[in-house]
Amino acid sequence: MPEAQQAPRRILIVGPSWVGDMVMAQSLFKVLKAAGPCEIDVLAPEWSLPILARMPEVSRGVVMPVGHGKLELGVRWKLGQSLGTVGYDQAIVLPNSLKSAMIPAFAGIPQRTGFRGEMRYFLINDMRMLSKRRLPMTVQRFVALGKGINQPLPDPLPWPRLVADAANQRTLPDKLGLSMERPAIAFMPGAEYGPAKQWPLPHFASLAAELVERGFQVWILGSGKDQEAADIIASDQEAHVINLCGRTELGDAVDLLALSRAAVTNDSGLMHVAAALDLPQIAIFGSSTPQHTPPLSDRAHVIYLGIECSPCFKRTCPLGHTRCLTEIAPQRVLAALDQLGVTT
Known part of the structure; x- marks a missing residue:
C-alpha cells in the first residue's frame, strides 16, 4: 500500500x-x-x-x-x-x-x-x-519516549499549547458572577506537593491590594483545598479579589486563565496550564527548581532565589524558615509584571 x-x-x-x-x-x-x-x-x-x-x-x-x-x-x-x-x-x-x-x-x-x-x-x-x-x-x-533509542530530540522542543473552550468562556462570567469591567490577574496560591512550594499568603494579599489599586481585579484559582488560603488573600478586598477556589472544574480554570491578563503562581499544575495558554505569568519557585519543570513559555518570568539550601525538594522547609519564598518581596513580583508589560 x-x-x-x-x-x-x-x-x-x-x-x-x-x-x-x-x-x-x-x-x-x-x-x-x-x-x-x-x-x-x-x-x-x-x-x-x-x-x-x-x-x-x-x-x-x-x-x-x-x-x-x-x-x-x-x-x-x-x-x-x-x-x-x-x-x-x-x-x-x-x-x-x-x-x-x-x-x-x-x-x-x-x-x-x-x-x-x-x-x-x-x-x-x-x-x-x-x-x-x-x-x-x-x-x-x-x-x-516518542523517538527512537538515542535519536536526538527536536530542537527546539514543541511546547504545550492548550486551546480554550470558547463556548464555556462565554458562559463562565455569568455563571460565577464575575464582572469583566476590570482586567483580571489570576492568582494560583496552592501547591499540592506542600507548603515549601507556596509563596506566603501575606505576600499574595499585599500584591493583590496593589493590583486592585492599579485598576485590576484578582481571580484566585485552585481546588477546594485552597479555599481557606484564598479567603486570607481576599480578606477586606472581596469586591475585586474573587475567591474561585472549589467553585470551578479544571476545564473552567483553564478557560478562566485564558480570559486573564496574566497569572502569578507557585510551581504547580496550574502554572503549566498558564504556560500552555501562552499567558504572561510570574512563576515563583522555592523548594523546587526551574531546571527540572519550568513553565514552557517565552512569556513566563521565573523568580527563583537559589539560596544555599535550595532546592531541597521537601514538602515542608526542613530548616523552618522558608527563606527561599519569604525573601521574594511582593514589590519584586509587581516589578516583574511591569517588565512583562502587564501592569504598565
Whole structure:
C-alpha cells in the first residue's frame, strides 16, 4: 500500500497522574503527530479529561478506573482486554511504576515503550534507560519516549499549547458572577506537593491590594483545598479579589486563565496550564527548581532565589524558615509584571 494511503498508527499513551505532567505530555503528542499520521488515545485519570479535550492532538481520553497507587489487578485486566480490541500499534507508558505498564501488556499491544522504572521487564518490551544528566527536564523525558533509542530530540522542543473552550468562556462570567469591567490577574496560591512550594499568603494579599489599586481585579484559582488560603488573600478586598477556589472544574480554570491578563503562581499544575495558554505569568519557585519543570513559555518570568539550601525538594522547609519564598518581596513580583508589560 502506498505510504499516502496507509492507515494512521494507533498509539495509546499511559498518562501521568499530575496536572503539570499531563500538560507537558502534550509536547510528546506533538512530536508523534509530526512524525507521521497517527491517532493518539490517552489512558488517564478522570480529572484530566478536560485538559486532554483542549489538546487538538488527542483523539480520545480513556478513563483509568483505578485510583492512584491502587493495584486492583482484576480491573486492570478487564480494561486491558477491552483495549486489546482497538488494534493499537504502540503504547507509551509515561509513569515509571510497575502498575502503569500492566494494562498495555494485558491489551497485547505489540510495542510497549517506557523507561526501565520498577521491575517491569516483561511488561515493557521497548525498554529505555533514563539518563537524568542527558534529559534533566520532565518534558525532555516524555518526548524522548516518542523517538527512537538515542535519536536526538527536536530542537527546539514543541511546547504545550492548550486551546480554550470558547463556548464555556462565554458562559463562565455569568455563571460565577464575575464582572469583566476590570482586567483580571489570576492568582494560583496552592501547591499540592506542600507548603515549601507556596509563596506566603501575606505576600499574595499585599500584591493583590496593589493590583486592585492599579485598576485590576484578582481571580484566585485552585481546588477546594485552597479555599481557606484564598479567603486570607481576599480578606477586606472581596469586591475585586474573587475567591474561585472549589467553585470551578479544571476545564473552567483553564478557560478562566485564558480570559486573564496574566497569572502569578507557585510551581504547580496550574502554572503549566498558564504556560500552555501562552499567558504572561510570574512563576515563583522555592523548594523546587526551574531546571527540572519550568513553565514552557517565552512569556513566563521565573523568580527563583537559589539560596544555599535550595532546592531541597521537601514538602515542608526542613530548616523552618522558608527563606527561599519569604525573601521574594511582593514589590519584586509587581516589578516583574511591569517588565512583562502587564501592569504598565
